[in-house]
Amino acid sequence: MSDIRVRFAPSPTGKVHIGNIRAAIYNWLYARHVGGKFLLRVEDTDLERSTPEAIAVLFDCMKWLGLDWDEEVFYQTKNAKRHLEAVDRLLASGHAYKVEKTSRDGKTGVVTMFKMPKEGVIEFDDIVKGHMAKKAEDIQDFAIVRSDGSPIFHIANVVDDIDQRVTHVIRGDDHVENTFKHICIFRALGASVPKYGHLSMIVNQQGKPYSKRDGAAFVGEYREQGYLPEALFNYLLLLGWNPGDDREVLTREEMIRLFELEKVHVTAAMFDPKKLAWMNGEYIKKIPHEEFVREVKERVSSLVAQVPAHGDAWWSYLADQLQVRTKFLNDIPGMARCFVTDDFPFDEKAVEKRLRKPGVKGLLLDLAERFSKVADWSAPALEAVVKELSQGNGMGPWVHPIRVAVSGRGEGIGLFEMLQLLGRDTTLARLRKAAETLAAD
């Protein structure tokens, strides 16, 4: 156990950006690694956007990723009185002053400004960026209370960190400049300054901050697209940190054990959706069989009003076939639709290529005839039939048309396994129907 306390302090806007959640991940991992506390502070000062729904979305995303927090959630708005008390103290000690100002949008009013020291150097040792220094004279005085009397981010953030007894502030790179200001506030308030660690940004292919224009930028979108939380977590972790060896797919326990804030990279990392997709596939392969079976059942059931009755063995077999070739859970319905309903789409290209060829009609009808005589309806038995036909010259000419005829697509699970799952009646019916309606003579 240690007395290290870190916090994740997002403003709840209803969407949680991946860069932001990576900051949460690093905070969480750091706290768990050192045995400290991971606190959650909701910076809900923007009353218009900070709705209960937005806050619920935030909690949801964190729970989805397994980011559990310690202690009560801290709401910034509830600490407004403390913020203003601090301002009064700054005013009294001469660290702040009031002045009439005109804002960018033309409003004129009296705001409270923090008075920056006029000389000297402000410095701190950033855990990830190293030694940072800036001349006080290079930083302007800045507003801490609006003309409507509400506290501004800088003062609220610092006072909350003091009140939550935060020891390490781990946040986005975009706050480095603020840090010099915040350090001055901590000192003016007579509080001890926390340690800082600033995380680089996640950038797009052009090297610009990754935004919604570059693809899915919010945690919720990944969830909807069938990404596994473990995969997103692992991928985001690797974007700026690595265990020091070649391991990439790590268990949560390994992450906690190996994570070191000091080893987090300074440089911005480019987001690579391809690698995330690969990572997702890796995690899908790791899903325990029983769980994957449930996942398949659930996703397939939503496709049709009535799922044909099948035994556990059937589902288990289908899931096995599916699991190794599933990259996204959302791919499951498309791959499995043909197993639970006759109402599935035919891929036009596949039909053109495999069915609308001379002789295919006769081929399919012949196959249906031969299959109908198979005593033991199983993948090996069916394969034997086609093997015999092919006489060792490759089963392609038979396999491709059959696949398209019974599933509508050119790809999917192993063909004979597919036929076994479909069963005799369905297979024969589909072969005959395709022969009559789609195939060329």
Place this chain on the structure above:
RNA sequence: GGCCCCAUCGUCUAUCGGCUAGGACACGAGCUUUUCAUGCUUGGUAGAGGAGUUCGACUCUCCUUGGGGCUGCCA
């Protein structure tokens, strides 16, 4: 403009002065093979440029160039 930060394959990265520069993703080839995958084998691609320190520099220093951040009564 001012201030701050950064710089190894296309991308994420290893290297803490000895490097024939390693791994992963992606890409190419091959094997397995009925498709798509998986799995295995394998190929190509990197230290921005210039000075300096050193026996030796990707690693240290400086400059240049390039990129990013900040410069609000946003957070």
